[in-house]
Amino acid sequence: MRDKIVAGNWKMHKNAEETEDLLNELINKLPADAAVHIIVAPAFVNLASAVQHLEYTNINVAAQNMHQAESGAFTGEISAAMLNGIGVTSVILGHSERRAYFNETPELLKNKVDTALKNNLLVIFCFGEELKDRQANSHFELVEKQLSESLFHLQEKDWANVILAYEPVWAIGTGETASPEQAQEMHAFIRKTVEEKFGPSVSQHVAILYGGSVKPDNAKEIFSKPDVDGGLIGGAALKADDFVAIVEAAV
Ligand code: PEP
16 A cells, blocks of 8 residues: 655745745644645745754655756756755656746756755656647657656666656646546556556555646545545645645545
């Protein structure tokens, strides 16, 4: 049995004060002993304070991005070692917004994955098809390509530190959700694809999260599917009551 994971991607929302308020609400309202791994990903400038704030809780902190180089003359960028150094435990890589607006390519993501793992960060790797791919019935092929281009060079041992997040682009921030059946169908395909390349011990242990307009009223049904191991939550992660309800749906 794989543990359930619920991660909240706060994107470019919440200033320092709002971050503290939301964290306090989450600390007060989230079940302290829930058998669910809880992760929040505030903006870079609020990561250090979030780590301190959450020190004695079961909530872990992720970054939303990082640079692929270990260090260097990359003005404005943040390295994996810097994140690790302040107690951030994981990093979201490959989010569709980074692919679309910041030209993140499969090759770049491959490098970012390697650097994150080398610096002991857990990678939450996002991928998923656009609406046009689904309409053309090429969504399975596309997802397989995204996995193979950025993750198939890994060693079996690396997979202990990788979480997959299937996020159909047409469902992100749109209010349109993949049906629980569509999510299960794709998650089963992803697990089979990983199994064919790395074997059952990797495929049976890797967590595959679903992301795309997960809300309190649809979370339970989606999370109940056998290959859905939790969710990556955008909009609903910004409201404590909604995020708490989604975590409870995963229990
Ligand atoms: C996301 O951006 O990863 C996401 C899943 O967003 P939303 O839940 O708002 O669709």
